[in-house]
Amino acid sequence: MKNIVLFASGNGTNAEEIIRYFKNNSQGTVVAIFTNKSDAKVLDRAKNHEIPAVVFNRIQLNEGFVLQELRNFKPDLIVLAGFLLKFPESILKEFPNVINIHPALLPKYGGKGMYGMNVHQAVLDNKEQETGITIHYVNENYDEGEFIFQKSVNIEDCQSAKEIASKIHILEHRYFPEVIADILNSKN
Template identity: 75%
Template sequence: MKKIAIFASGNGSNAENIIQYFKNSNQGTVVAVFSNNSNAKVVEKAKNHQIPVVVFPKSELNAGFVLHELHRFQPDLIVLAGFLLKFPEFILKEYPKVINIHPALLPKYGGKGMYGNHVHQAVLENKEKETGITIHYVNEHYDEGEFIFQKAVNIEDCKSPEEIAQKVHELEQRYFPEIIEKLIPNI
């Protein structure tokens, strides 16, 4: 069974969805949740599922602590699920199987500062007819890793970033765990 570590910074709805999806799986299991925010709801959600949580200050992501903790859990796959910090290259060298979900159809609306409602607001302001999700490998640049999966949704009826966010969130909840499961045999 493959071991999955999740990195998240906020609410944790995608992280919790992945934890639940793999609870009864014979392919993979979530072994830890890492967060740079001790007040993030993901911390409580992970603990409610008896998943070990590693909380670290932002400064420790680029120091040895996070890498040391990853060595402790030995994940086969690292999943960024609403993790807002740039993932360090030195960790990618030791753990090259890192994936991320982005709330837009990359390469549009990607890069530094493009997350959550910032993305949805930009999509709305540019009068896009569709948006969606992109699941991709993580490399040394924001949102530039090889694409694994994209799914679009029509947003012509959306009048606010929140309405767009709802449609994108539905895609995330449906497809993120499934795509992780499809990747597992190849890692």
């Protein structure tokens, strides 16, 4: 069984979908949740599923604390599920199997500051007819790692960024756990 470590900064709906998917799945298990927000709702989700949580700040992320904690959990795959800080190269060197989900069809609407409702509002403002999700490997730059999976959705009927977000959440919850399982299978 492969060890999955999740990083999240907020509500944790994607994290919870991943936890549920792997609850009774022999491919992998979520062994820890890391967050940079002591009040993040993802901590409640971790507690409800009896998964250890590690809370850290930006300095601890970049100066070795998080790397040391990761070593304790021996992750086969690190999954950024709504994690908003730039992932340090020092961690990527030791743990190169890090993936992220982005709420748009990269390379459009990626980069620093492009997350959550910022992305959806930009998509709406530019009158896009479709958007989607991109799951990609993480490298030293925001949203520039190798693409693993993309799925689009028509948004011509959406009148607000919130409506777009709803359609994106459906895609994220459906496909993110499946793509993680595929990655774990390919690493056997």
